Amino acid sequence: MNPGSRKKALRYFFQKIIDPLGYKFSPDEEMVDFLLEQEVLLEQKHGIPYCPCQGLTKKREENMKIVCPCIPFHREHFDAIRRCWCGLYVHKDVTDPDALKQIPFNEIKRGQDVR
């Protein structure tokens, strides 16, 4: 399958998942296109559209938590920074993704909202 149509297919699958979680594709189209392209390449290599911004290990259980969209497994973290780690998805109310910061989970206090 050529990468363009696979990108579209992933978009279709993932849109249905992120919507009920309160997320949307980032308005930064260039970023979205780049990340989906990386996921298609990762899928060609591993058979699975892994996260382009998190590292794989030898443990299946851990790797399954970084298959896109990994929001369900990192909800508290991503809800706090208002986007997923890669920035492929943002909270529905985000209009300026560049204003968001990439803060690791261990620096987020429980219940904190980083804006």
Place this chain on the structure above:
Amino acid sequence: MKVFMYTLSTCPWCRKTKQFFKEKNIPFEFVDYDLQNEEEQDKIMKEMEKLSTTKAFPFVKIDDNVIVGYNPDKYSELLGEKGKQK
């Protein structure tokens, strides 16, 4: 001052991070985690997990300070005077 980073070849924020240091003419070393063999990856992940809690990239070390994520404000702060030059 020593700048070192673990990155992924697939991650846009890792590219931005490298770009940040390049633009400031600050020499740095990096290792692309995803391009290493399994044994090497194991070692790197263990080191990252000791210093942070996460599998998230980029992972930047400025001397002994660890910054996870693309965070130009923090890089600048740690670089002091050097971080200001353009």
Place this chain on the structure above:
Amino acid sequence: MIGSSWVYAIDENKLQENINMVFPKGLPVLLIKKAGEIYAISNKCAHMACTLAGGTLKDYTIKCPCHDWKFDIRTGEFQDAREIRIPVYEWKLSDGRIFIKIEEGKK
């Protein structure tokens, strides 16, 4: 308004314990027989549409073979985010035959 219809799926005596794949009107449905009860859920994973029938069933949870997403066979809910669910179907038994209720215009 969406109409719904009862569509024949399988004879009750052909049902095996645990996982059964049926295709009423071409719709991929899983009939799960467990401890005397029957549950009817979609056979398509909410993640990337893998066939759940190839997964593993443990208690009331079916695990997708592709990336291990787990769904409750009673409610269709995804274990790690309950907002996400796979369709659950109504079924009925009549004359030893199992029928599934399918809503038109909604798959």
